[in-house]
Amino acid sequence: MKRYLPLFTTIAFIALLALGIWSGEVPVVWNKAITVCLSCIGIG
Amino acid sequence: MERLRRRSQYIFALLANAYWLFPWRSPIYQGPLKKLCFPGLNCHSCPAATTSCPLGALQNLLATLRPSLQMGQLHIGAYVLGSLGLIGSVAGRMPCGWICPFGLLQKWLFLLPVPKLSFWRPLGRGPYLFLIVFVVLLPLLVVDPLGYGSVWFCKYVCPAGTLEAGIPLLCLDQGLRRAAGWLFAYKFILLILLLIWCTLTSRPFCRAICPLGAIYGLFNRVSWLQLRFHPDRCVQCEACLTVCPTDVSFYNGLDDLNSAACIRCLRCLSVCPSNAVSLEFGPVREDIGKEDVEQFYPKANC
Structure with missing residues (x-):
């Protein structure tokens, strides 16, 4: 069983990635990443 | 092998920070590449950053989980966790050694000819603590009346944000310089202390703090x-x-x-x-x- 762990793990995370894309998380990530994060730079 | 790794670290550090038009155009890159999560620690508010930071993106998604669920959107961080898990399931923690720009910085600092200190092994649990508390629990649980949380790790811990984004943006923007207060001073002191620690001990941030390394580390055996x-x-x-x-x-x-x-x-x-x-x-x-x-x-x- 341990032998197939990498395969199961890879499939599981591809599915999770697909879920994230399907649920519309990519534009959310992009919107946050294109604006200056004041918390990150120690302002807000 | 070591030469290949060094080249890989330089190339990925340059690719992750390849937007050099920031002094003339917008203060940070706003193109489509920012939809991708960089496999290493690289603040997406860095003026030259071309991709998003996975830790920042994950915290942002968790901090806005309640409002997004109320609006019927299932934004649980699946995209970020899926990206990290996919890389981890293939290579384990290899991005820490071959890709991460902050790892490269630590390597350089440790080369400085100063007395060296050994790493206190119990601190090795630190990354899991920062991952669970600062990246997951605090953004999820500490919320304002509207249900929005904050990016706790970025705000109170992350030295990459101070070094790659805070200092350059404050140098470029007078308005931000005026707005900088105790939080920036605290983060700046934290950064200096960490950089000093990096000269004394090998990879202390990776071993005692980095939540991204903690995530990848979970995949090393599988x-x-x-x-x-x-x-x-x-x-x-x-x-x-x-x-x-x-x-x-x-x-x-x-x-x-x-x-x-x-x-x-x-x-x-x-x-x-x-x-x-x-x-x-x-x-x-x-x-x-x-x-x-x-x-x-x-x-x-x-």
Whole structure:
């Protein structure tokens, strides 16, 4: 069983990635990443 | 191998920070590449950053989880966790040793000729603490009346944000300089202390703080890429331990070669004079356990 762990793990995370894309998380990530994060730079 | 790794670190550091138009155009890159999560720690508010930071993105998604669920959107961080998990399931913690720009910085700082301190091993639990508390629990649970949380790790801990984004943006923008207060001062002091620690100890941020390394580390034992130790070939010269940036002591059975602490820099593989370490890609094989190593080298020798 341990032998197939990498395969199961890879499939599981591809599915999770697909879920994230399907649920519309990519534009959310992009919107946050294109604006200056004041918390990150120690302002807000 | 070491030359290849060095080149990889430089190339990825440049690719992650390839937007050099920021003094003339917008203060940060706003193109489509920012939809991708960079596999290493690289603040997406850095003026030159071309991709998003996975830790920042994950915290943002968790901090806005309640409002998004109320609006019927399932934004649980699946995209970020899926990206990280996919990389981790293939290579384990290899991005820490081959890609991460902050890892490269730590390597440079440790080369400075100052007295060196050994790493206090109990601090090795730190990354899990920062991951669970600062990246997951606090953004999820500490929310304002509208249900919005904050990016706790970025705000109160992350030195990459201060170094790559805070300092350059404050230099470029007078308005931000005026707005900087106690929080920036606190983060700046934290950064200086960490940089000093990096000159004294090998990779202290990776080993004691980094939540991204903690995530990748979980995959070290189940990734396609596996390191394999052959104790029958080992001559106990300790060359692997001498070069290991995270002090993984596998030759005497103290640690597992594929333990979460290993950043897969592969220096042990390069320096071993008897080829006692090999790199394999494929289904996980039953590895040599500690008991097997102790059969070859009794505890008295460890």
